Amino acid sequence: MIKQDETIKHFVNLAKSDFSQVEENLSKIIFELQHSQNKGLNYIESFDEQLVLKQLENLRNSNKKGKLFGVPITVKDAIVVKDLESKAGSRILAGYKPQFDATVIKKAREEGAIILAKTTQDEFGFGTFSTNTIKVPKNPFDQNRSCGGSSGGSGGFTAYTSAYHLSIGESTGGSIACPASYCGVNGLTPTYGLVSRNGLIDYANSLDKIGAIGRNTFDSELLLNVISGKDEMDSTNLGINYAVDDYDLDALDLNELNKDVNKIAVIKDFYEFCDQDVKKVFDKQIEKLREFVEVEEVSLPLNVKYALSAYYIIATSEASTNLAKLSGLRYGIQEDVDGLHFDDYFSLVRSANFSDEAKRRIILGTFARMSGFRDAYYLKSLKVRTKLINEFKSAFKNYDLLLNPTMSTVAPRFDEIEKLTPIQNYAMDLCTVPANLAGLPHLSSPIGFSQDMPVGLMTVANHLEEKKLTAFGKLIEMIN
């Protein structure tokens, strides 16, 4: 059960008439941020107190009191913030201070948000556990376990801080849902194209979606409302804004809230893939939900069989071209060597500064788009993607929403992760990848604990049906 005073909306209402609320909340979160860094929890990649205080002063003197007035926001490192080191978790971009704000940052600032810090992530989003990076974030529930990835720092810090706060994450194959699930917070990934990607350091452009991480659906949807909408700087932007309705939590009618969600289905294939203890928590939640909505089962055989392969081929093909620009020439790290031919210089910089996982994905992606293999891998995967989208689309003819446990396990321990082969590692994304490949909006809601670790439920809606998703997420929060 969420209470009104737990919401960002409540805080913003107070802050608008009492600026000391902003100052107190900001002091608290900066204290917690520094404390978490000192303890080596590693949620934060870059933080510049001067830039934060400057924003506070601007806000103090501002007449405009927006929807996020005084709310501190952390941002996944891959989303560029003007003058704040932005390197997508990679050493190769060390020292890179962007000349511009990503569109989402601009929009958040316009509504009075304070851009607090960049959060840690797997290098370029390449990972499920935020372990493919230098500063590995640790799960606030158990420091021996992962926060999930790749928006691990965002998930971890959202769970860690007690201050009013929101985080902007990014999902390519499940990078918002996964850390939300492992850290017991709410992760809302919109339809592909709803939120501008301008200013996002790309992983795989046809899959990347910027979204919201918050303590509850009310908070996440408020952030989505602010950051979605038209942007001429991103050609793939849909030009649609996610609207929010006003609400009073104390007088919320659950049936009215959920009026557009009548029939839902659990995706059997994904459910069966999950650990027993995760299933148990999930089953309990489904039983509770049956009171409000009809629950059936559905099978997506093509997705379970082909989604991961198609995803990794498309994602690495695009990623391998995106990363080509990172060669130590114009920005980021530079190697102090003389007399090398440019080819050798590029090789030197890239060999020394990309992690093994980045190199693995560059090699995979370059192979998949090489002439002679391109038809069989890259182009075939694009065709497969269309078929997989169609499979989802037919399921949505019968159901308003599709459900599965977000992750097949609770957050694994770091020693367990080390033992995974790359293929086992990629397979951990099975439940989140299909919806991401199809560009479908999805929400991960915390639904309970197993082994004292959070378990998440993932809800998937048809394209641009975020409203059903958030209504349902709120229902879960109100009945738990």
Place this chain on the structure above:
Amino acid sequence: MENEETKVMIGLEIHAYLDTKSKLFCSCPTNVNESKPNSLCCPVCLGHPGSKPVLNEKAVELGTKVGLALNCKINQDFFFSRKTYFYPDMSANYQITQYEIPLAGKGFVELGDKKITIRRAHLEIDPAALIHPSGMGQSNYVLIDYNRSGLPLIEIVTEPDLTTPDEAREFLITLENILSYLLVLKPETTLKADCNISINGGNRVEIKNISGFANAKKALTYEIKRQINETKLGKTIEQHTRAYNQETNTTIPLRKKETEEDYGYIFDPDLVKVNLTDEYLNKIKSSMPELPKEKIVRFIKEYNLSEYDAKVLCSDFELSNLFETIVKKGASPKITNQILTREFLSILNHDSLNFNQVKINETDIFDLVKLIESEKVSDKNVKESMINYISGDKTSPKSYLEKNNLLVDTTIDLDSIVISVIDANPKAKEDYKNGNEKTLNFLAGQIMRQTKGSAQIDKVLEKLKEKIN
């Protein structure tokens, strides 16, 4: 030079800058020539992380016009691809270009009676400029100017239908003329051509990045000779890339190209498929300007010009416009054509000048034509005034003629001068009457001297004959 049996196949890839205000995928201005290095760039054309390209619609419009003018099939649904290769002038280390489906598909250009097939025409970005401070291969460092990075190019690719270096040169001239009629070319830029050449069905050699049509011809001529010689020595021509060295007039090998280079093309996922609606395409079709072929036909019909003259005038967009402007002011088409195609062009040829290198004022030419119409100037003085106008002190022909007293004084009574000269030379008169034609020239010389050369020689001769008989 060539063996009679030598079968030459030449295909061209031509790059032209489109005349847009902003670059192909960002809003940076394109006035590269008058700007400081690296002053016209932004995160997009510098390839900064997070920046995203947005297509410039004007470039699509201009590209579509080019496609239509080259009789190409316009692909109404097209998209952009990433061509990945590492080079310091390529800010993202991939070029945004078109691969599977170009803006314009198959078309042709007419070269006399021959049709040269156009394989495709597509849009792409220009890389940055690499500046070698002390010459290529001589500097131990290179400077990069990103002002050029992202400028809109159209690449026009022909089938290997061209068979001689002259034909290749003629094709380039014809193509440039068509493009100039469309008003799509960025001013003060030239076409650059990559020439692909093979002899007797052998491997294809590519000569990269040749500026200037004469150079293209020279490079191809050299390359044919080189390939014939190699073959004679029993060597096989391998597929590779060469560069043309203007100073030595030779081609030199750049790199071996055993197979097609692998650029690992993918669809650019930052850009969406472009759809040109029927309505859009029809609008462009109806806004297409008159092309050289149509203009020639019209000039013949409207101004009663010979096909040859119409072709000469229309072989240059500016020249044909100049002609028409002067005629529309009321000048005689026949005389205007004579001034432009005979006098003017022969002076340009003589001085190895291009039309755009000289300043021609339509009023100056108009005034001259009017003087000729009213028979106030001799042919000799027309030529002299034009030479002065183009390569002398550039005073207008009329002022020049006036200043130097070279106009026919219409107050002079030519009849009485003729009669007085005949009367003063009775012997000459008799000689002529007895059939000595040369004496007529002697008499005419006398008359010309008296009129200080301002009389028209044709007229003088005519009058002499009239009076003697």
